[in-house]
Amino acid sequence: MNRVRLLVFNAALGALDYSVPPGMAVGPGSVVAAPLGPRQIVGVVWDEERLPANPVPDAKLRPLIEVLPVPPLKPELRRLIEWTADYYCAPLSSVARMVIASGGALRGPATVTEYRLTGGMPERMTPQRERAMELLEGEQATIRELAELAGVSDAVLRGLVNQGVLEPVVVDCDRPYPRGDPDHAQPELTADQRAVAERLVEAVGADAFAPFLLDGVTGSGKTETYFEPVAAALRMGRQVLVLLPEIALTEAFLRRFEDRFGAPPVIWHSSLKSTERRRAWRAIASGQAQVVVGARSALFLPYARLGLIVVDEAHEVSFKQDEGVRYNARDVAVMRGHFERIPVILASATPALESLQMAESGVYERLELPSRFGAAELPAIETLDLTEEPPERGRWLAPRLAQELAARLERCEQSLLFLNRRGYAPLTLCRNCGFRFQCPNCTAWLVEHRFSRRLACHHCGHETPPPATCPECGEPDCLVACGPGVERIADEVAEILPEARVAVATSDTLNSPEKAAEFVSQVEAGAVDVIVGTQLVTKGFHFPELTLVGVVDADLGLEGGDLRAAERTYQQIAQVAGRAGRGDKPGQVLIQTRHPEAAVIAALAAGDRDAFYAAETEARRHAGAPPFGRWAAIIVSSEDEAEAKEAARAIGGTRPEHPDIAILGPAPAPLSLLRGRYRYRLLINARRSAQVQDVIRQWLGALDFPRGVRVSVDVDPYSFV
Structure with missing residues (x-):
């Protein structure tokens, strides 16, 4: 190849063409560094026929700088990126950016210097040093990460390093993870569990796409049951992804996992330190990571030999991303299984109605655990x-x-x-004049949190201490918590x-x-x-x-x-x-x-x-709502209320006429001010047969908006605020 098309992580730039220097071996999926003006950027070499043509002649192309030392993105992952971008009306580059989730991982093997407490004391104790030493007990991380944990400046910690209170530790960024043993502690399963587990193990060995709905009552032992196909995948040398809806669930799950397999899985979520993200990303891309347990973003990581996906608590709303690329990890997991030709298990005691309908129609195979494990009875x-x-x-x-x-x-x-x-009370008001504490950035009341002595907005994070007197009338001791x-x-x-x-x-x-x-x-x-x-x-x-x-x-x-x-x-x-x-x-x-x-x-x-x-x-069928119809939302926002309203009217005024699509709005969103931006919404209700994404792309693509206006599309919305 002497010319390649590069997908760069900037939606405004689109695809860019570059020349390939002599002796450089690149192909679709290669992650490369390329020049852009005076800067270097990272991009992925893409299949040329799947991106818009670029008319720049060969003579004007700049050469690639280098191929980065990571495995190329597999065709199956590239097809998933394309499907996600198409289905959720998102820029291809924004979806691809979720795959390259650790910039540090792209530069090959490395070490990093981390710091930990030695147990020594500084010559002079200050409140900041005392606080840092108290909060960093048992922690090891870079200076910047430790400073964030302790809530102090880097300079405070560097002073502790000079005093010998913190010591440097050189860490191999790519040290291997402990290996799990699929036969470490095999559990005693009930007859129902054994029958379900055997069917799932059979599917893992079949090397084919197979979506399952594991429908078991609470306490029926769904986790122990799906651990058996996990073990089967490990015996085959395949990787496994387990998606959990909440970071808070991981610790309890990890303990059960380690009891079963003798070693913890690899963790992936937004709270990981940069060194941990880098180590996990490279282990996943190389195939060294056996089982990954993570939040929804783990779905887009570049697994080398993926053999099984499990979505636990698959009904959970938190699998739906509400910002950026607004995807539903449950549905994208099924599509990743389709492209990778592997089984996908959706486990839940209260499945989403859409999942039940897919099982009813035979698209998903439904496996049931109708009773609790052992002697336990339903309450x-x-x-x-x-x-x-x-x-x-x-x-x-x-x-x-x-x-x-x-x-x-x-x-x-x-x-x-x-x-x-959350909090103590959803609304605080003055009993004297009726003043209510409202967020300055959102159309929302401030929630009183007595434990932390603050009034907080749960949408934008704005906080303020409760005042001693009413800000409106100045009356002391008149604030009342409501609800x-x-x-x-x-x-x-x-x-x-x-x-x-x-x-x-x-x-x-x-x-x-x-x-x-x-x-x-x-x-x-x-x-x-x-x-x-x-x-x-x-x-x-x-x-x-x-x-x-x-x-x-x-x-x-x-x-x-x-x-x-x-x-x-x-x-x-x-x-x-x-x-x-x-x-x-x-x-x-x-x-x-x-x-x-x-x-x-x-x-x-x-x-x-x-x-x-x-x-x-029946109610959903009558209303043409999912799974019998389709929903999509268009959200228009701007820091200027008149600008947002005008843009929303422009969209509403050019709405397409389509026999299978009804368009409602525009109207102010229920949260009409969110994080300082005024918001308007349009709601689209379409028949299943309508190509609603194509209609939305053509509709919005014909319009131009002021720089301050953001227009986002939410396909299959879960939040209506």
Whole structure:
């Protein structure tokens, strides 16, 4: 090849052509360095026929600089990148950038100098040094990473290095990971588990695409079951990817994995240090990494010999990316399995309606685990009608739920209270003048967090300390917290059960795998009596002594006009209910609601999942909603409200006329101001047969927008804010 077409990681540039210097061997998928003006850029050599033609004559082409020392991207991965870009109406370069997720990994073998505490003391102690030494106990990382962890400047740490308090350690960036043994500790499986595992093992050995829906009730042992095809893939020398929806779930999963295979898997998520990302990326690309456990971004890594993909808790909304490339990792995982010709397992106790429909139509093979493992039984579920059994004034827990909490405490059993609302209260206002604390960057109220003494926006991260007086009228001691968050519920438990040990489990308190692991170990050791948590505690945790689950406000998820609200509410409550009675002791679930007659609440109380899904399926079919129709959203935003409104009107005014597509809007988004940008939305409802992505591309491609306007497309949206 003397001329190549390069995909560079800048959507504005498109594909660029370069000449190949004599003696340089490149082909499709090669990762190369190339000149662009005075700079060097990284790009991927792409199949010429799959990118738009570039009319630059050969004589004007600049030569490539070098081929970088990493394996070329395989054809299967390049086809996945193209499919993802096409389906989600995203720039090809933005999808490809997710593959090259560690710039440091592209430069070949290397060492890095990290630092750790020696145990010595500095000659002069300052508050910053004291804080750094306290926070860095047991940590080892680069100076910059340690400075971020400790919240101090690099200079403070360099001073500690000069004093001998921190010592340098030279680390091989590419040191190999310990190898797992597929035969390390083979479990005893039930007859149901064994039958499912044998079918999955058979699929791994078939070397063909095979999508499975592993549909098992909570506590049925889905993880132990799919560990068997993982072991089969390892025996064949193939790599395995396990996707988890939450970083907080990884520590509990890792322990189970290590117990089964004798070594931990390779981890991939956004909180990894740069050296860890580099090491993991190169091990994955070389094939040395056997099993990768990660968040959704792990799906696009360049696996050398991928043999199996598992998507655990496959119904989870967090598999949908809401910024940048707005992809759904569950669906892209199935497509990666298709291109790689390997099995894909979607595991869930409450599958997405789309997945169930694919199983009904025979596209997915459905494998069921209908009962809990061992002697454990599914918990008894009751509703508490708050209109008939209201909480005491100023409280949020109904008397019967409070009594059951006390009974569990007396029996040394554990309880879990679920409320999907972080902080102490969702709204703070002045009782004197009615002033409400609103985020300056978003159309949202500031949430009070009493643990950390702050008012915070959960959308943009804006924080401010609670003032002593009302900012509007100046009245002191007049601020009132309205409504409950998990912190307020924890306070109430402490009031009614002062001897109870209460733990709050949210993304604020369990914001790292280490903190999640500490929480799990405390609960397992019996050091916690009552857990108060958000959706973070609805999945993945196994606490045998937890026998009571109380859902504080079951109606919360049904508010707000989310088109998937009923399904999401059912999944969350069914999952959190599944935390009860997972050991030998029976479990009980009490659901507080003001609408016990609502279809989703009635189905939960009756334990009739099939009835709920049947009713929801008919409602979706009637509305032409997924999986029977298609949704897409166009989101227009700008820091200038008039500019955003005008751009949205321009899009709405040129809407295409199509018999199979209905276009609603534009209208201000429910969060009409988000992170300082004014937002308008259009919602598209299309028949399954409509080529909605082609329509959107042609429609938006004919328009020009001011520099300050962003227009993004969300195919199969989950968030409607």
